[in-house]
Amino acid sequence: MTDARLAAGDQAPSFTLLNADGQPVSLADFAGSKVILYFYPAAMTPGCTTQACDFRDSLGSLQAAGYTVLGISKDDPATLKTFEERDSLTFPLLSDEDLAVHNSYGAYGEKNLYGKVVTGVLRSTFVIDEEGKIEQAMYNVKATGHVASLRKKLGVAA
Template identity: 60%
Template sequence: MSERLRPGDTAPDFSLPDADGNSVSLSAHRGRKVIVYFYPAAMTPGCTKQACDFTDNLQLLAGHGYDVIGVSPDKPEKLAKFREKEELAVTLVGDPAKETMEAYGAFGEKKLYGKTVTGVIRSTVIVDEEGKVERALYNVKATGHVAKLIRDLGLEPSGA
């Protein structure tokens, strides 16, 4: 079972392939806040809802200095299909080896339909401009999570 991150921890750097096979690293985003979210699988209902919610709010988040990176165990080819099918604008990266997920505490034992299984723990880690963990949220819900995140961060849309 991987250790969960806590506020103040240094966020583990990673370099993972995106939907186009290009390498995306956390360190390349230094100077901006980054929302790194972990989800079990592209093209499943909950993960699609979450990715669409992040895409729908990307402009608001970017306007407040946040970049968004979605991490799943999927290969770049599947991520590309997912992005095209759902018209996603968020950066999606694949971690088939699950090393980054383990480093972030987003892979391990979880409850699924009352059974204990090993898999991806739906999680969101907010990393500050210096690469430190600002918030680490585990076992988040796919539906409504982005709206709650925006409220919790005080990022209400202008004119709201």
């Protein structure tokens, strides 16, 4: 577990993770592109489903503005495949079962859950520029309304 929080201007930590089909996907694959990388606690839970479907429904406008969306959770590739198929998700979902990438982005740690302090995934979103630098680092975002808020920050129309 790490408390290292990333901030605008930091180099985005590189990674290679398996997607829902068990194929490796690296941040380096998107060099020269803008990436929205988001961490969510668990596939097929209500909040994570809402957030993933919001990204799915906004994908056209985000892609038109030059963004690639990648979702990362601690779920295994088979679970991600079920999530992808169940909710018709059309962007890559990546598996970080050992939480190494979560930790390198500061997206795992203590959080308040229903008034109790627990350790877990911090719902977080990072906007990474074409040079691999963090443009925006948002921690503890809400599942509902986050994508609309993000689009507004990025100046991407619905």
